[in-house]
Amino acid sequence: MIFTLAGGIIIAVGGLGPALGIGFIGAKAVEAIGRNPEASGKIMINMLIAMAFAEAIAIYSLIFAFTK
Template identity: 90%
Template sequence: MDITTISFSGGIIIALGGLGPALGIGYIGAKAVEAIGRNPEASGKIMVNMLIAMAFAEAIAIYSLIFAF
């Protein structure tokens, strides 16, 4: 393989590896805000679960970044 193919594949890996988690984190955040709007008393419990779910989604983007290198 030449350097162009390797560079292109790394770009595709990070593009797709960043797109999925970005959409997932946006969806998680939107649903958490919606849930807090419906039940403000449970905001502490919802916020903790939201942050944990966002961390797991962000880990996928970090794995794709490492794999692209």
């Protein structure tokens, strides 16, 4: 029982931060592309890399929640 609750809390807290981070990254990337459309290639690459790093934190918390 306690391990199930702990796993739920881990994944809830561990998913909240990356979700907000990915949202902010996407919003700022779209804003930057709107301001400078010629640089969309560089912006998209950097955006995808930053989103992958943020998503890795959520995946780590998911793995940790399953091991509890």
